[in-house]
Amino acid sequence: MITLTQEDMMSLFLKFPPPCEPLGLQETKRYLRISSELEDPLMTSLISDSRVYVENITGRALLKQGWQLQLTPPYPPSFPLAQTHYQELSFILPKPPLLEVVSVKSKEKEVPFAQEDSKLKIASQFYGEPLLISFWAGYGETPDSLPADLKMAVLVGVEALYEGKKMDLSLLAPYRVLRIN
Numbered sequence: 001m002i003t004l005t006q007e008d009m010m011s012l013f014l015k016f017p018p019p020c021e022p023l024g025l026q027e028t029k030r031y032l033r034i035s036s037e038l039e040d041p042l043m044t045s046l047i048s049d050s051r052v053y054v055e056n057i058t059g060r061a062l063l064k065q066g067w068q069l070q071l072t073p074p075y076p077p078s079f080p081l082a083q084t085h086y087q088e089l090s091f092i093l094p095k096p097p098l099l100e101v102v103s104v105k106s107k108e109k110e111v112p113f114a115q116e117d118s119k120l121k122i123a124s125q126f127y128g129e130p131l132l133i134s135f136w137a138g139y140g141e142t143p144d145s146l147p148a149d150l151k152m153a154v155l156v157g158v159e160a161l162y163e164g165k166k167m168d169l170s171l172l173a174p175y176r177v178l179r180i181n
Contacts, residue, residue: 009071009072009073009074010069010070010071010072010081011069011070011072012067012068012069012070012094012095013067013068013069013070014065014066014067015066015067015068015134016065016066017065018051018061018062018063018064018065018138019063019064019141020063020141020142020143021047021048021051021063021143022047022051022062022063022143022146022150022151022154023047023051023143023151023154023155023158024143025040025043025044025047027155028043028046028047028155028158029043031155031158031159032158032159032162042162043158043162046158046161046162047154047158049157049161050154050155050157050158050160050161051063051154051157053157053167054150054153054154054157054172055095057169057172057176058150058172058175058176058177059094059095059096059176059177060095060096060097060137060175060177061095061096061097061137061138061139062138062139062146062150062154063138063139063140063141063142063143063145063146064099064136064137064138064139064140064141065095065136065137065138066102066134066135066136067093067094067095067134067135067136067137068132068133068134068135069093069094069131069132069133069134069135070130070131070132070133071130071131071132071133072130073128073129073130074128081093081094082127084124084127085124086124087123087124088121088122088123088124089121089122089123089124089126089127090119090120090121091119091120091121091122091133092118092119093118093119093120093133093135093137094177095137095138096118096137096177097118097137097138097139098115098117098118098119098120098135098136098137099135099136099137099138099140100115100135100136101113101115101120101133101134101135102134102135102136103132103133103134104120104122104131104132104133104134105131105132105133106126106129106130106131106132107129107130111123111126111131120133120135147175149171149174149175150171150172150175152171153171153172156168156171
């Protein structure tokens with residue numbers, strides 16, 4: 001008997017990374033009280049590393065990013081990403097918050113869809129079909145669109161990485177996406 005995991009049925013690809021980082025180099029250096037320009041390349045790298053770390057811990061996209069989700073059948077009877085309601089199939093897409101669903105395809109053909117808040121809705125006849133979903137996720141395109149405590153978590157992450165300390169994850173607790181395996 002072969003047991004399929006959620007990873008066997010779902011592949012998620014980053015197609016367009018965020019246009020910028022949630023922190024600027026100068027604000028990060030001010031926070032860390034660094035005045036030298038010698039460590040600018042290191043600081044730039046740590047800002048990016050900290051953002052990715054915060055995204056991985058929370059399961060969220062911080063700044064606007066383009067993603068592609070590939071769903072491959074067979075889906076299990078209780079598939080956590082999808083729910084069937086009468087004639088409609090409803091998906092909660094990974095990497096919240098969902099900004100916009102761009103397209104849904106099945107076998108390279110466009111599938112009509114509707115987006116309601118953070119859900120994607122398609123006709124239930126597509127349940128069990130291979131789906132390719134393109135979408136934008138994140139809080140917005142600029143650092144100002146990010147909630148202040150998530151921005152602070154990235155800053156604290158940079159500090160922890162720079163000083164070789166363990167990161168305090170308490171700022172991230174309210175933002176963690178519940179994962180069902």
